Amino acid sequence: MITIPSLIAFTTGSNYPGNLLIYHQSFFFVLFGFSRINVNFAKVPTINKSQSLYLLLLTATIGIIPYIVVYGPYINLKNLLLMDVYETRFKMRPLSNPYFGYSYSVFTKIVIPLIIVFGLELKKKVWVFVGALYLILFYLFGAHKSVYVGLFVVFIFYKFSYAKSIHFILKYSCVLIVLFAVLAYFGWDYPWILSFRRVHFSSALLDICYLDFFKNNYLYWSESIFKGLIEYPYDVQATHLIGDLYFKRPNMSANNGFISDGYMNFGSTGVFINIIIVSVYFSILNSLHIPSKYFGLYLVTMFSFLSSPVSTVFLTHGGLALLLASIFLLNKRPTAQVTR
Incomplete structure (x- = not known):
């Protein structure tokens, strides 16, 4: 998702900065290096599936109460x-408030999809229905269709092994690329722009914009974790700043991933800090024994790192919650072999 588009973009000429190529390719090698490190979680206790289901149900039931109190009077059933x-x-x-901002994706992309999946696995139809009801309610708390993303991708890959999941993605990606290219040739390029170009090349384009604007003009995380300690120098968010200056759209939120996030905050040092953080994150996940049926949850997180700052992925997009769920709920401990 980064390496090949980066190499293609590099062939466009002088508009593509050489240090950006180094950042993109470094991520591949650092990620590969960390993937060879195996963290032993054999002694970490895990919660069985039945207990996990009821823990998630309790979390969702308590967590949804503030949403009902605040958003309940404004629910519009026509949104369905x-x-x-x-x-x-x-x-x-x-x-909206900070609680809603930090918890919304956790509930809709992780907690509730797992309630439904665990309910199906344990043949608890009542809890499957409750999970579906909660998901509908969260949709009505703002009419955001993205609430169905977590559940949708889980069900797509639920029956697949990891190898079959990758094969599925590659197969249908190739089919869609050819189809959308043909449509673009005949004048309808919207599917091509929305899918292939946006997914593969928009991040590289935005990286170029961020590197150009924030060269020797770093924010030092004054817009995020050091907000109360370091003064933020602009009147608008960095994403809107890039959208206005480079795309002439002041209302555009030009979100981008961990490369842009690292560079705008601390230059090359910030980029490599983010590369290490993301690599360690996936190294930990790689060390766990996660059944392939949950692959969809991790696919969503992977895309989040490509389109959002690292701190945002961890805190508001459910990255940290997914890591904890992976360690304590989803990790399948190897069965000890009995020797005779």
């Missing part, structure tokens, strides 16, 4: 038919 969606979003946007 995709009507009045933007009106609902406009009404509910001012009601």
